[in-house]
Amino acid sequence: MQKTWINLFLLSAWLISAPWLAAQTEPSFPSLGTVTGSQVNIRARPGTSFENLGSFNQGTRVTVVSQLEDWYEVRLPETVHGWVTADTLDENNVVQKEPCRLHAGPGLVFSAFAKVGKGVKLEVIEVLENWRRVKAPPEATAWVNAAYVALDQLVVAVTEQPADDAAKWAEEKARQEEKLAQAKAEADRLAALAKAEAERVAQGKHAVVEAETKRQAAELQAKMQAEAAAKAKEAAKEAEAKRLEAERVAREQANAAAKAVQAANAAEIVKAAEEKRLAAELKAKEDAVAAAKEAEELRLAAEKKLKEEEAKAAEAAKAAEAKRLATEQKIQEEKAKAAEAAKAAEAARVAAELKAKEEEAKAIAIAKAAEATRLAAELKAKQAEEQRLAAEQKAKEEAAKAEARAKEAEAARLAAEEARLAAEQKAKEEEARLKAAAQEAEARRLAAEKKIKEEEAKAAAAVKAAEEAAARRAEAEAARLEQEKKARAEAESAAQKAKAEEERLAKEAAAKSKASSEPALPKMAQRTGRVISLQRNATPEATHVLCEVTSRGLVPLCYLRSQRLDLNQWEGADVTVTGRDVKPPAWRLPLILVLGIQKTP
Incomplete structure (x- = not known):
């Protein structure tokens, strides 16, 4: 009986402390969870500034792989x-x-x-x-806010002890013993799981928690044993009360018997009642002595158990303190390593920025040289144009054409300037992104105090991301230099072609003026491309331009004009035009007098 009560006390202490122990143990991964928020965003990285890949609906079951501060890494659904x-x-x-x-x-x-x-x-x-x-493949993962995911937990229910009725107590005792056996089996299973978990979790922190847990469990056990002793004393008091009640009943029975039969056998009845009363008193005293003895034994056992647990807790606390000091020393070493890595990353970033500025200065110098070359070419072309216009009768018309060409060149220059500004803006954005990556690396360095192993992997990932960013910047810079080189080559080629075209047109005009005073009828021509309006650059001689669609954009083929057809309704369409190829003198592109047009299939 005494052993059974001790086991019941130990089981009660374990059941009461189990939720506290579960609350103090960190969750293990992978683990299942349930989404508690509506439309919870899935992020590419652990942060609200990263891209949104999709969302989880409320009640969705997810598999949590790991945790980083306030973010869970989860398996992705097929919709991502x-x-x-x-x-x-x-x-x-x-x-x-x-x-x-x-x-x-x-x-x-x-x-x-x-x-x-x-x-x-x-x-x-x-x-x-x-x-x-x-x-996304099944093994792919992304990140969600941990505040909107509830992990699965073990819930243990404790049943209160029923009333102290004698018959019910025997039934409850059997039921409690059966539950005790089941609880012991469950306790063995949980102890095995806790042991496996303890081997996986960091020993320093877990040892401190375990020692504190044992100490509180021992205190709780002692408290419950003291309460049991108090209950035993109360039971003894109740037994004494029952004994007094039995004496009172016996006296009443004796008085009744004396009144009923006062004559013959009054002495015998009184004697029998007195014997019953003495027997009841003896039994009550024996029960009280047994209850007091049992309570005292329970108290002594509880005190002995408490001392043993306190000694074990003190040893565990010493071991935990030693492990904690070793862990703190390791954390300081990791902090020093992380600081050195951060300094090296900062030095690399400063060097990259200095190199980028030097490259940008070189690019600006090259762009200025190209601009000077272009201006010189434009000046030379303008002088040639003025000489040609002095020899022809339609000076005003040619001046208008020259102005249109100047506007077109200015538009090209502005487009090149916009492209340069866009490249500079992209470089600034890339620099800002690198600064954000550096800040993220600093945040991860601070988080290394709690999760050393995870921070090492993150530092490696941050270094790799920085290398990739540097490679992307180098590729972008090389592409930009290549584009500028091509633009310069095209400008020089266009200037040479324009000069050759002007000389050829001058020769053809001289030959035609000598051959006949009447111009020959222009030849028929057929071209295919996309119709683009000249808008504000339109003149009476040309209202639209036909362009070829390439991977680099639209390349002008010829100018268009028509007296019979409305070219405005064909703007932006891919068509095939048929008409006379006029080829005005000194024009860079031919002019088609459109006679027919049809949409290209």
């Missing part, structure tokens, strides 16, 4: 898509090249949120130039 470069896939959409990264959009400027291993087949949804939009 990503973008990969075409060169990482073969003709069957199987990954053939590593690293194959899933990006949030079709470009390296978008965040990469997952990697796909070699040999994995992806389902392509959309094709956009060198990028492929694919369904």
